[in-house]
Amino acid sequence: MSNPVREHYEKYPYPSYPLFLLGSWKDLERVDLDRWGLNREARDLWIVGCGSISALMFGRRNPRTRILATDLSSTSLRRLRMRLWLHGVHNVRLEQDDFLNSERVNDFDAIDCYGVLHHIEEPKTGLHKLARALRPGGVLRLMLYSMRARAEIEKLRSRVQALKIANLKTLTAWMDDEEIARLGELSSASGLADALLHPLVHVFDEHKLRELIDSEKTLEVVKLEEKSNFILTMRKNS
Ligand SMILES: C[S@@+](CC[C@H](N)C(=O)[O-])C[C@H]1O[C@@H](n2cnc3c(N)ncnc32)[C@H](O)[C@@H]1O
Structure with a gap:
């Protein structure tokens, strides 16, 4: 079935970044799972809509975590696979997948969904899928356009x-x-x-954000930043 969002990212993988460049260790602090307020070690992480680079960053900074990185776009995944190979990062598994079709339940201690939920028809449905895939006490990081x-x-x-x-x-x-x-x-x-050129974009004000948050009763917000866009950390009830 045709999917305009997938077609967009097949044509324009995101982000574009020179293959050989590596960010500094300090730049990776935001992807350090020890700083996400999880009250245990993150054994399993799911990066949803990983694009072409984020899994390299998570993999480097969290070498003991098993990481699943999924995306709609085979072009992005191909670039990411090349990066992981070039930089010797071995704790990331890649899958081409629409996360809305996922049936994962209680599988992950942490989920990253950065800049993705605002590109699906119904963000509440997406949030529910993510909440279901988290283990009790697990944390979710979301970035949403403000x-x-x-x-x-x-x-x-x-x-x-x-x-x-x-x-x-x-x-x-x-x-x-x-x-x-x-x-x-x-x-x-x-x-x-x-x-x-993106075919599908939602933007959130405080009211829409609150509606989205309130739609998922199993998650509570532990941190909300609005430096530019909204960045939320949410924890699943134990
Ligand atoms: C703006 S990019 C963000 C990439 C990455 N999270 C980052 O922060 O660099 C959005 C990504 O989400 C992916 N995406 C969008 N909808 C998706 C879906 N339903 N299932 C899986 N991936 C999706 C796109 O293919 C694209 O790679």
């Missing part, structure tokens, strides 16, 4: 959609004509495609 942080990008994306611009070449030509600066996430091809 309406405030995405306001300008979403305005631009609406214009791009109204003009039916569907590829990077036409997009960059249009931006040049309109003198729209390509800064920040708009400065790389994959960032530009992710921001402006």
Whole structure:
């Protein structure tokens, strides 16, 4: 069955990053599972919608954890597999999978779903799947687009959609004509495609976020940051 989100990420794997580059140990603090407030060792981690690099970071920083990294996009997984091989990271298993079809129950101590739930039709259904796959006491990290942080990008994306611009070449030509600066996430091809050519995006304000959180009774929020987008850490009831 056709899936516009999968087709998008087959064409524009995310993020784009030179294959040989490795972040510093300090840069990996945010993916250090010992800092996620889990009251035990994380034996099993699921990275949902892993894209082309995050599993390399988790694998390096958490060498004793068994990691399953899944994504819709075979292109992203191919790049990730190459990175893991190049950098000698062996504790990550990759699978091409739509997590909405997952039947996993109580399988993971930790789940990372960073920048993914806002790209599915019904985020509440996705959150329920993730909660079910967590073990009691396990933690989930979510990143969701904030309406405030995405306001300008979403305005631009609406214009791009109204003009039916569907590829990077036409997009960059249009931006040049309109003198729209390509800064920040708009400065790389994959960032530009992710921001402006994406077929399915939800953005959250406090109310929508609260509705999403309240829809899943087995999870409680232990940390909520809104530096730019929302980053939540949630724990499953024991
Ligand atoms: C914006 S990228 C984020 C990648 C990664 N989490 C990161 O932070 O670098 C979103 C990723 O989610 C994947 N994705 C979207 N919907 C998915 C689904 N239903 N099942 C599995 N992966 C999905 C996409 O293929 C894409 O690689």
